[in-house]
Amino acid sequence: MREQYGNNYGSCKKKLQYMNLTDSCPAQLLRRLKFIADNNGGDISRNQIDYTLMNLLVSRFGSFNKAKQLINLATREKSIAVEKQFILEDMVAFYRKYKRWPTKNDYERKSMICSYTPIERLGHIKVVRQEAMQLKDEQDKRNNINIRQMADKIEMEYAGRARR
Numbered sequence: 001m002r003e004q005y006g007n008n009y010g011s012c013k014k015k016l017q018y019m020n021l022t023d024s025c026p027a028q029l030l031r032r033l034k035f036i037a038d039n040n041g042g043d044i045s046r047n048q049i050d051y052t053l054m055n056l057l058v059s060r061f062g063s064f065n066k067a068k069q070l071i072n073l074a075t076r077e078k079s080i081a082v083e084k085q086f087i088l089e090d091m092v093a094f095y096r097k098y099k100r101w102p103t104k105n106d107y108e109r110k111s112m113i114c115s116y117t118p119i120e121r122l123g124h125i126k127v128v129r130q131e132a133m134q135l136k137d138e139q140d141k142r143n144n145i146n147i148r149q150m151a152d153k154i155e156m157e158y159a160g161r162a163r164r
Contacts, residue, residue: 026060026061029053029056029057029060029061029067030067030070030071032053033049033053033057033067033068033071033073034071036048036049037071037073042073043073043074044068044073046064049064084122084131086114087114087118087119087122087128087132088128088131088132088135089135090112090113090114091112091128091129091132092132092135092136092139094106094111094112095132095136096136101129101132101133102129103125104116104125107119
């Protein structure tokens with residue numbers, strides 16, 4: 001174990017000892033989850049777990065579903081998965097309508113189609129807004145090219161009719 005942690009062996013050892021004492025090491029958390037699941041007939045939902053355990057599971061494993069997968073429990077898929085592209089297109093549509101980019105307040109006022117939660121998962125709203133700006137620029141560039149092509153085509157047809 002000393003080879004794994006190198007010079008930080010002492011501090012890591014103390015941290016691992018603390019996690020063992022507080023039942024918060026990953027193996028202990030999975031055992032607690034498995035115990036609760038066995039007592040509830042083999043399946044478990046978020047409502048059946050106390051707040052502290054849920055926070056520990058999410059912080060150690062990333063999500064409740066990942067922790068359930070590790071102990072071979074069935075996971076429930078979310079009914080509506082909001083994709084990043086949908087969020088970006090929603091922000092661009094908001095910009096085109098109101099000539100400004102949406103803020104957190106717009107999400108709280110329910111001015112947007114989706115809620116603010118998926119944006120928090122993607123990172124800070126400024127980062128998502130920058131990606132939405134890039135998407136808008138790409139859409140504008142594509143639309144501009146299509147308009148030019150249509151104008152060139154109409155101009156050529158008009159020039160062809162004028163020669164006759």
